Amino acid sequence: MNIRSLDPSASPLDYYGSELRRLREEAGLSQTQLGKIVFCTGSLVGQIETAHKVPTREFSERIDVALMTGGLFTRLVGLVLRSQLPSWFQEYVELEQKATYISTYQCQLIYGLLQTEAYARAVLSIDYTDRLDEMLAGRMERQRILQRNLPPVLWVVLDEAALHREVGGREVMRAQLEHLLTFTDAPWVQLQVLPFATGEHTGVMGSFNLLRFEKDPDIFYSENYDSGHMTANPQLIRERSVGYSRLQAAALSIEESAELIARVMEERYGHGGVA
Structure with missing residues (x-):
C-alpha cells in the first residue's frame, strides 16, 4: 500500500492526519476497522490521514472515544478548520x-x-x-x-x-x-x-x-x-x-x-x- 508521507509540521491538517495514523496503528486497527467503529468508511479515514479530506467536529469526537485519546482530536479540529479559511x-x-x-x-x-x-x-x-x-x-x-x-x-x-x-x-x-x-x-x-x-x-x-x-x-x-x-x-x-x-x-x-x-x-x- 502506497502511504503518503506527511510532514506533521506542514499544517494543522497534516499534523491531525499524522496523529490519527499514529494512534490508529498503535491501537492495532486498520482504516476499515476504525471506520466501522466511528460509522464511516475506511476510505474516509485514509483520506483524513493523508490530509486529502478535512475532518469534521463530529468525526473528531468519535475518534477520541474510539481511540481513547482524552479529547486530543476534538481540541485539534478547531485549529484545523480555522486553517481552511483564507x-x-x-x-x-x-x-x-x-x-x-x-x-x-x-x-x-x-x-x-x-x-x-x-x-x-x-x-x-x-x-x-x-x-x-x-x-x-x-x-x-x-x-x-x-x-x-x-x-x-x-x-x-x-x-x-x-x-x-x-x-x-x-x-x-x-x-x-x-x-x-x-x-x-x-x-x-x-x-x-x-x-x-x-x-x-x-x-x-x-x-x-x-x-x-x-x-x-x-x-x-x-x-x-x-x-x-x-x-x-x-x-x-x-x-x-x-x-x-x-x-x-x-x-x-x-x-x-x-x-x-x-x-x-x-x-x-x-x-x-x-x-
Whole structure:
C-alpha cells in the first residue's frame, strides 16, 4: 500500500492526519476497522490521514472515544478548520476568538457569526466552489464562540438591504431570518436593523467590525474582495467608534428590528409572499 508521507509540521491538517495514523496503528486497527467503529468508511479515514479530506467536529469526537485519546482530536479540529479559511482572514479569526466585545455593521449580507449553514453555503459557493465544504466548515466553526459559557458580547447593526437580498433562494432566506429571530432573547447578542428610511449614514463606505479585549488595544477591521485590513490606530478607533454609535442611534430599536425582520420574512419569503 502506497502511504503518503506527511510532514506533521506542514499544517494543522497534516499534523491531525499524522496523529490519527499514529494512534490508529498503535491501537492495532486498520482504516476499515476504525471506520466501522466511528460509522464511516475506511476510505474516509485514509483520506483524513493523508490530509486529502478535512475532518469534521463530529468525526473528531468519535475518534477520541474510539481511540481513547482524552479529547486530543476534538481540541485539534478547531485549529484545523480555522486553517481552511483564507490566509489573510485567519489572523482576524484568532483575534475574534479572544474578543470580549464585538461590534459590527453589515451593509450587504447577514453577519458570518449569525449565518445559517445553508445561507453560508450559498454565499461561499460564489467564489469557493473548489473548496466549498472546507470553507463552510471553517465558517461554522467560528460560530462556536457564541456557544461558550461566557461568549463575547455581540452587537450587530444590519442594513435592511441584507434582509431583502435573496441569497440561496426564498426557503434559505426564510430560514435565515427565522434564525435571526432566535437571538431576540439572547442576553449576549443585540441585533438592530438600519432601515432604508435612514438615507445617507456613516456606514455608507462599507461593512466594518470593532473588536474589544480585556487587556489588549481595540481593533478595527474591514475588508475588500481579497484581503482584510486591521489596525489598532487610536484615532481611527475613536472615529469608527463614534460612527458606530451613530449607526446604533439611527437604527431601529431591538424590538422594532425584530418586528421588521418578522415582517420581511412573511411578506417576502413566506409561502404567500411576493417573489
